[in-house]
Amino acid sequence: MNRLETDILVIGAGAAGMGAAICAANSGVSVIVVERNPDAGGILNQCIHNGFGLHYFKKEFTGPEFAYQLYSKTKESGIQFLFNHFLLQLDLKNKTAIFASEEGIKLIACKALIYTAGARERPFGSLLIPGDRVSGIFTAGVAQRLTNIENRLPGTKALILGSGDIGLIMARRLTLEGVEVVAVCERMPYPGGLARNIDQCLKDFGIPLLLSTTVTEVRGDGRLREVITSSLDENYNIIEGTQRSWSVDTLVLSVGLVPSTTPIMDYFSIDSKSRGVIVDNCMRTDKDWIFSAGNCVIIYDLVDYVTYQGEMAGRSAVNYIKNGNNPARYPIKKGNGVGVINCSYYVENSDLELYIRVNKPKEKAKLVVRSDNTIIYEGKPSAFIPSEMVRVKIKAEKIDDSFKKSSLVTEIIDL
Ligand SMILES: Cc1cc2nc3c(=O)[nH]c(=O)nc-3n(C[C@H](O)[C@H](O)[C@H](O)COP(=O)(O)OP(=O)(O)OC[C@H]3O[C@@H](n4cnc5c(N)ncnc54)[C@H](O)[C@@H]3O)c2cc1C
Incomplete structure (x- = not known):
């Protein structure tokens, strides 16, 4: 049986996986990316229309062009790709993932794992x-x-x-x-x-x-x-x-798309309604050495957001293997009007990036994030529609000064 070792193991070579791998490898750790397809890019490869990358690359690309740009970056970082490898299961005790490959069953032991397996169609x-x-x-x-x-x-x-x-x-x-x-x-x-x-x-x-x-x-x-x-x-x-x-x-x-979580649903917490992996704002699951990002967490409308979240997972995985820290985290709850949210927990002393989808259109409303009755963030009044995800960034100082260490609540308030 084949056996490999790496610092960080990434499952899935879509935008989230490549973003995570590049960010991790640039910090000097060894990274293996495992992908079931014969090439990198994931769903991007079949999206030949334009409209990709305006935020991340500040240029408009087609899906395959966006994938190519990211893949080119991986070439500069010494990342090892294993294509035609399918994740079968995890061995949590030994921090090892088990794959089916053309050479037979393969085991890869790692210090941290990043799960970025995308979504499937209903x-x-x-x-x-x-x-x-x-x-x-x-x-x-x-x-x-x-x-x-x-x-x-x-x-x-x-x-x-x-x-x-x-x-x-x-x-x-x-x-x-x-x-x-x-x-x-x-x-x-x-x-x-x-x-x-x-x-x-x-x-x-x-x-x-x-x-x-x-x-x-x-x-x-x-x-x-x-x-x-x-x-x-x-x-x-x-x-x-x-x-x-x-x-x-x-x-x-x-x-609709459903997060792809079948191979890992027995190992860490999955949202019973959306089927997405539950993570905190550092993209950590309920296992301290496992991180997750992209469409297997929530369904994003922009690949740019997926890539940012992949990068966050990469940074957090490196931080974990270098510093081994496991800081306290507190729940983030969905209040009125919020349909989908990433993330589900806030890690103390960190900046917070929230991705929110409303559950129905609102002509004039505002987004509020609060802890008990203290408002931590208040967005400008605007129209909200479920198809357009809202991205909010809140600095750690803003949160930790007023946060009562119980939970954060996000809600859409009609005006
Ligand atoms: C039709 C369509 C149009 C879109 N249009 C736009 C647009 O105009 N602009 C825009 O910004 N975004 C658009 N998006 C969204 C964007 O493309 C996606 O959000 C993003 O590419 C998802 O990236 P991901 O890495 O999370 O998932 P994926 O791209 O799905 O990557 C996941 C990877 O994991 C691999 N994998 C899964 N399971 C396993 C396993 N068991 N073992 C090994 N590997 C595994 C898969 O093969 C895949 O390569 C569109 C999406 C679609 C589907």
């Missing part, structure tokens, strides 16, 4: 849509991979369910490749994706967006032939008499 089966068992139903990521990497089209006439960014981007991509996209349906009364993507991917191509609408049946014989959609009331119940038939051979699902 599948058709989870939607409980009745109908025939037909081909022609794809998740948006699979349709994107077929179109952009394998140079094959999923079909000729498509309906898209879900108006998250991936669905919107695929509506435009398929249209550009000659597929007729008849509509994008969204069960919520507001779109799930960024405003810029609604304009650039739907409005510019005349693709209708049907809000409060979902797919209620799929029909076909072997291949998909017909999709039935229905309108929904404010409680998401089907409004009878609103059924509409669409003659399509392809249904593309963009119904």
Whole structure:
């Protein structure tokens, strides 16, 4: 059995993993990055549209260009990559990870581990849509991979369910490749994706967006032939008499990403609702030597944020192996209006970077972070929408002076 040793072991070579690896290696420790695919970049490799890197590189790149820029940085840092290696399980007692590889089972012992395995797509089966068992139903990521990497089209006439960014981007991509996209349906009364993507991917191509609408049946014989959609009331119940038939051979699902935590869910704490790894603001899990970042923690809309959080995990892992410290940490709670938050704990005496997604649109509101009744941070009044993540930075001095060492509460206050 193959056995290797390293200071820091990173699982996953997407933006989060590469950000973590570069930051750690630049501090002089040894780093191995293990990736199940034959190359680095993760999901970025199939996202050939632009819109990546405006914050991190101060330039606009496509997904593969962003991945290439990061990967080039790893070349200067002496990081060892092991491709075609799949994480099977962890041996917590011996701080060792176990992989399947072409050379057989491989063990890698480390001083600190950074888990950055990204997210997976919610599948058709989870939607409980009745109908025939037909081909022609794809998740948006699979349709994107077929179109952009394998140079094959999923079909000729498509309906898209879900108006998250991936669905919107695929509506435009398929249209550009000659597929007729008849509509994008969204069960919520507001779109799930960024405003810029609604304009650039739907409005510019005349693709209708049907809000409060979902797919209620799929029909076909072997291949998909017909999709039935229905309108929904404010409680998401089907409004009878609103059924509409669409003659399509392809249904593309963009119904959400779920953090990829299956191989590690027995080892450290996972959020029971979102399935993301629970971390503090240093990206440390409830095991002091294991850190995590990127879409396996929460689903980010920008790769820049993922890379920053990866870097934080890299810095914290180095700090842990050099200083072995395990400072106290205190819970950060979700108050009114907050749907998703990273992180879940605040480490005392550290600067805090929070990523927040509201649970429904607010036309005029402000974000407040408080400890008991002391307000630590108050954002300017603005509009909030669930598709646009809010990033807040608060200096340690601001927090530790007023913090009662119990918990921090984040909330959105309507104005
Ligand atoms: C369609 C789409 C469009 C997007 N558009 C934009 C945009 O315009 N602008 C923008 O800034 N962001 C965009 N994003 C978001 C951004 O691309 C992602 O948030 C970011 O790339 C995620 O990085 P990650 O490292 O967390 O995950 P990933 O890129 O998924 O990387 C995780 C890596 O871990 C590996 N892995 C998983 N499990 C294992 C295992 N068991 N063993 C070994 N390796 C494993 C995977 O193979 C993968 O390489 C988009 C995302 C998508 C999907």
